[in-house]
Amino acid sequence: MAVANSYFVPGYGISRxxxxxxxxxxxxxxxxxxxYTFQGRDGFLITTVGPPLTKAQIDDLKMSSREYEEKQSRIANESSVFVNAPISINQRIRRGQ
Incomplete structure (x- = not known):
């Protein structure tokens, strides 16, 4: 049985x-x-018994991520929903004892 390897891929430009x-x-x-966060950089920890991602595959993920984010943005703009609208949460305020 093959041993799984883990490695870090920086997340800049890659959609989760x-x-x-x-x-x-x-x-x-x-x-x-x-x-995953590695040395202060956000990204992804990949664990696989297969080959690691190549630079071309990472570039492909970035291109797919850009298309995905643009599509999501168009969907959000077509609806009349304000994404960052405040949502009230009924929380009790703790007072000093």
Whole structure:
């Protein structure tokens, strides 16, 4: 049985939804990706027994991420929903004891 390897991929320009959907295509059916911070940089920790992502595959993920984000933006603009609208949460305010 092959040993799984883990490695960090910086997340700049890569959408979480895209990498989670496409990682198995690039690295094999057992590949797992999760958000991760390494040396203060946000990105993804990929664990796979398959080959690591190549630069071309990372560039492909970035291109797919850009298309995904643009599509999501168009969908949000077509609806009349204000995404960052405040939502009230009924919380009790704690007072000093």
């Amino acid at each position: 939804a895209v990498i989670q959907n496409e990682i198995r295509y690039h690295c094999g059916p057992d590949a797992i990706v999760r958000p």
